[in-house]
Every structure is written in C-alpha cells, then in structure tokens.
Amino acid sequence: MMIPDKFCDYYQEYLEGTYDCVDCIVLNAYFILAQSAGGFRTWWRQLRGSDEDLDNTHLMRFAGRFSRRIHAYAAKQGIPLIHCQRGERKHELAEEHIPKDPGFRGIFCIIAGLAPMPVFQVQRSEKGITDIKTKTSYVNQYSFHIMDPEWGHLTIKLCPHPPFNAQVILNGHEYVAR
Numbered sequence: 001m002m003i004p005d006k007f008c009d010y011y012q013e014y015l016e017g018t019y020d021c022v023d024c025i026v027l028n029a030y031f032i033l034a035q036s037a038g039g040f041r042t043w044w045r046q047l048r049g050s051d052e053d054l055d056n057t058h059l060m061r062f063a064g065r066f067s068r069r070i071h072a073y074a075a076k077q078g079i080p081l082i083h084c085q086r087g088e089r090k091h092e093l094a095e096e097h098i099p100k101d102p103g104f105r106g107i108f109c110i111i112a113g114l115a116p117m118p119v120f121q122v123q124r125s126e127k128g129i130t131d132i133k134t135k136t137s138y139v140n141q142y143s144f145h146i147m148d149p150e151w152g153h154l155t156i157k158l159c160p161h162p163p164f165n166a167q168v169i170l171n172g173h174e175y176v177a178r
Contacts, residue, residue, distance in 0.1 A: 027168040034163035037132035040120060054132075055122050059162060063139070066160035067112075070142055074110050084113035091155070094145040098153060109145040114138045119161040134163070 033039040044054050074081040080097055084090050090111045097109040116136050123131045143157045152174030157167045 023172050025170040025172060027170075029166040029168060031164045034120075037120070040132060040162055055124055059120060059122065062162070063160040067140065067142075070110065070112075077107070079107055079110055081110045081112065084111055086114060088113070090143060094143070094155070095153070097145070099147060104147050105149060107144050107146050111143040111145065112140050113143075115141050117141065117159045117161065117165060118163065119159075120163060137161075 033043040041051055041054065045051050048054075071081060073079075082093055084093065090113055094109045094111055099108050115138065117139050118134045119137050119139055121133050121135045123133070139159060139161045141157055141159050143155050146154050146156065148154050151170050153171060155167075155169040157169065159165050
C-alpha cells in the first residue's frame with residue numbers, strides 16, 4: 001500500500017491513481033560571480049585584465065564566439081545542430097535523433113533556439129562604466145541532448161550571454177527504466 005505524500009494529499013481532488021517516480025528534475029545552474037554586476041565586473045577584469053572593453057559589443061562578441069565554437073564542434077563530430085523557431089517542441093525534435101545503438105553515450109543532438117533570458121546590458125559614459133543592469137532579452141540558448149548510462153536522455157541548456165545561466169534537465173522515467 002502506498003502512503004500519499006504531501007503533494008498528493010494537497011491535490012487529491014485533481015488526481016487519479018498514484019505515482020511512484022519523479023517525472024522530471026530540473027536543476028538551475030548559476031555562475032556565482034556573474035549573478036551580480038560587481039561580481040561580473042570582477043570576473044571580466046580577471047579574464048581580460050581590465051574592464052576597458054566591457055561593453056555591449058564585447059558581450060555580444062563573447063556569445064558569438066561561443067556560438068561559432070559550438071557550430072564547429074558539432075560539424076567536426078557529426079552532431080546535428082538544429083535551429084528552432086519559437087513554439088517548436090524542441091524535446092520532440094531531439095527525440096527524433098536519439099541513437100539507435102543502445103550502447104551510445106554522449107551528445108547526440110544540439111538544439112539552438114531563442115528564448116527570454118536575463119542578460120547584462122552595460123551603460124558607459126566618457127568616464128567609464130556607469131552601470132551594469134540585467135535586462136530580459138530574447139537570445140539563443142543551446143540545449144545539448146545527451147545519452148547518459150544512468151539517466152538516459154538528459155539535456156543541458158546553456159545561455160552564452162552573461163550571466164551564463166544554465167539548466168540540467170533529467171527524466172525520472174528513463175532513470176527508473178534503466
């Protein structure tokens with residue numbers, strides 16, 4: 001006999017049956033230094049030697065280099081890299097590329113798509129940087145679809161724009177099946 005948990009108790013009138021495994025686990029990942037304007041500025045200075053070139057143009061170039069390197073890596077490794085439109089079911093597109101070989105391990109597909117994300121905008125004056133603010137913008141995010149021996153199909157989603165937020169998405173059903 002299964003004892004209901006607090007979730008089941010609270011939503012009892014809307015549920016039928018029971019569940020015995022987690023459907024999906026989403027882990028939000030953060031680059032701690034980039035979670036504040038001051039921390040990001042400190043990181044940029046360590047990376048570049050100063051913050052003289054810390055501006056929106058250089059932030060866009062930073063993301064552009066990431067994109068070009070991902071495209072080059074995918075081409076060299078023969079990994080499909082698919083650019084999606086808003087509203088497309090990206091996970092379903094990736095499932096079409098799941099390798100037939102049950103022993104396959106690693107990245108089997110990369111999906112790129114625009115999504116709203118908080119990104120840094122730098123405002124400068126003639127005296128230097130005046131402000132670093134977070135603004136929500138539509139930017140490309142890259143979802144790396146990976147076949148893992150324990151979790152099965154999992155996804156790591158990265159935003160190449162600072163503050164470089166990421167997600168790890170694990171499928172509980174595939175974990176239980178394995």
